[in-house]
Amino acid sequence: MNTQTLEQMKQLRLHGMIRAFSSSLSPQSVDYTNDELIAYLIQSEWDDRQNRKVERLTKTARFRYSAVMENIDYTHDRNIDRNQIQRFATCDFITQKDNILITGSTGAGKSYMASAIGHQACSLGFKTLYFNTSKLFTMLKTSKADGSYLKQVNKIEKQDLLILDDFGLKGLDNINRHSLMEIIEDRHGKKSTIIASQLPVEAWHEIIGEQTIADAILDRLVHTAHRIDIKGESMRKKLKNK
Template sequence: MNTKTLEQMKQLRLFGMHRAFESSLAPESINYTSDELIAYLTQSEWDDRQNRKIDRLTKSAHFRYNAVIEAIDYDPSRVLDKNQIQRFASCDFIKNNQNILITGSTGAGKSYMASAIGHQACSLGYKVVYYNANKLFTLLKTAKADGSYLKMISKLEKQDLLILDDFGLKALDNINRHALMEIIEDRHGKRSTIIASQLPVEAWHKMIGEQTIADAILDRLVHTAHRIDIKGESMRKKLKK
């Protein structure tokens, strides 16, 4: 009878429940009452599905780093507000459709921090996608050529959190400028965006170009955003030392 039950659980894809029930049959297992056993099996299935969901969300985000907020370095030279960053762990900024702008020199740890916040969002069930900004703009140009542009823009709009890394390494041309405007306009007030850049925010207007469009993008992106400016020496050099 137990063998048949285990097989039916597997066929119903109740994998968490299957493992829990199988372990409960071992001689050394706890002698559960019927209601305790039901609670144990239900909780095991719930945990298994949640873990698989987090794993699926994390893989589909394509993060640059396998990063966690707990591993962020708060060395005084970096001038980081630990309380501010730990508040991001609750992901209330996503609930409130707010943005985060992370700036700092090369190797300062911007990508790691953005990835850490993204991983935390995935663990709470949010849909996240991570892109190098230049690669995203290249993909969007290709999408325009093959007719999949609107589908890709729609996919970006549906993400709870969009992370754009290495933003501003190249000045935007007219096509990329309008693509960025469309992305930011679609997400404004509805979704959250994290942007990591070597350029200080004050230099973004010139990098975007075309005053009217730059004004519109920055008005939607910057004024109500949380800002982190990382100081100190390169973390890559520090790790080598």
């Protein structure tokens, strides 16, 4: 009877339930009542599906760093508000369609922080994509050549959270400028975006170029944005010294 039940669970792809039921058959297992056993099996299947969903979302996001919120450095000279970051951990900013702009010098920990927030978003079930901005624009240019541009832009638009890292390392040409405008316009008021940059937000206008488009992009980004300006010496230098 138990063998048949396990086989049926396998065919139904109830992987969490299989492990829980097999465990319940062990002589060392808890002596469950009927209702307790049903609750145990269902909870195990629920947990298994949630864990696989988080793994799938995290893999799809393609993060640069395996980062967690708990490891963010709140040293007093870094100008990071612990309460603000902990509020981001709830991901309410995503449900409210807000943006986050993270600025700071090279090695300050911008990418790590952005990735940590992204990992947290995945753990709460939000679809997330991480991009190095330069590589994103290269990919979009290539997609225009092979005809997959609209598919790529639509995929980006559907993400609950988009992370653009290393923004502003070089000025945007006309093609990249219009691609960025399209992405930001599609997401404005609908989805959340995190941008990490070495340059202060005040310098982004020059990086984007073409005043009219720059004004339109920044108006959509900054208006609903939480700002983080990380100070202090390079975290890479700190780690090396340690």
